[in-house]
Amino acid sequence: MIELRELTMADAPALQRIYSGTSLKYIERRPLSIDEAVDLVANTPSCARAEPRDRWAFGIAADDDLLGMVRLRCRTERHATISYLLREDSWGRGYATQAIAGMLRHAFNATGLTSISARHHPDNIASGRVLQKNKFAYRGIRDGWPLYGIHKTESSTP
Ligand SMILES: CC(C)(COP(=O)(O)OP(=O)(O)OC[C@H]1O[C@@H](n2cnc3c(N)ncnc32)[C@H](O)[C@@H]1OP(=O)(O)O)[C@@H](O)C(=O)NCCC(=O)NCCS
Numbered sequence: 001m002i003e004l005r006e007l008t009m010a011d012a013p014a015l016q017r018i019y020s021g022t023s024l025k026y027i028e029r030r031p032l033s034i035d036e037a038v039d040l041v042a043n044t045p046s047c048a049r050a051e052p053r054d055r056w057a058f059g060i061a062a063d064d065d066l067l068g069m070v071r072l073r074c075r076t077e078r079h080a081t082i083s084y085l086l087r088e089d090s091w092g093r094g095y096a097t098q099a100i101a102g103m104l105r106h107a108f109n110a111t112g113l114t115s116i117s118a119r120h121h122p123d124n125i126a127s128g129r130v131l132q133k134n135k136f137a138y139r140g141i142r143d144g145w146p147l148y149g150i151h152k153t154e155s156s157t158p
Pocket residue numbers: 022023024025026027082083084085086087090091092093094095096097098119120121124125126127129130
């Protein structure tokens with residue numbers, strides 16, 4: 001069981017570990033330095049203060065261990081993209097599926113968003129799978145990457 005929570009400065013070393021190694025293979029990012037990890041945490045509260053708010057970022061934690069990040073970025077007032085990343089040694093336990101489910105609940109219950117989309121590297125089968133398990137619909141290939149989307153419905157706001 002995972003929880004989504006706000007990041008604190010104490011999370012910077014854990015974030016640096018998350019943004020490293022094989023986890024970066026499919027997301028076109030280079031490893032995070034400790035200074036960049038500190039900046040990432042420092043910028044998260046300023047996201048929370050922006051008005052209107054246009055992004056959300058939560059840490060993914062299990063048993064007080066920070067394992068990953070899930071983020072929403074608004075593209076319009078009603079539409080956002082979602083991205084996620086988990087530390088490699090935590091893959092394959094259903095954590096990303098749970099984290100995306102939690103972020104969807106947040107998006108559709110606590111913000112004005114009505115649709116979310118996501119894309120993933122064509123070789124990243126696991127990423128497509130976690131979207132499918134969260135009822136995202138496949139929309140086709142855009143710029144070479146599979147694209148998925150989901151709309152807010154009555155059933156998505158329990
Ligand atoms: C993609 C990622 C988030 C998945 O995290 P995870 O916690 O391992 O995902 P889950 O355990 O919730 O689910 C993974 C699903 O993919 C399946 N899967 C994993 N590798 C697979 C493969 N090579 N082929 C087919 N299915 C695969 C698993 O079997 C599981 O599906 P199932 O429950 O039906 O069996 C994680 O691998 C990661 O952080 N990758 C690097 C960053 C990234 O790619 N982010 C996504 C782009 S935004």
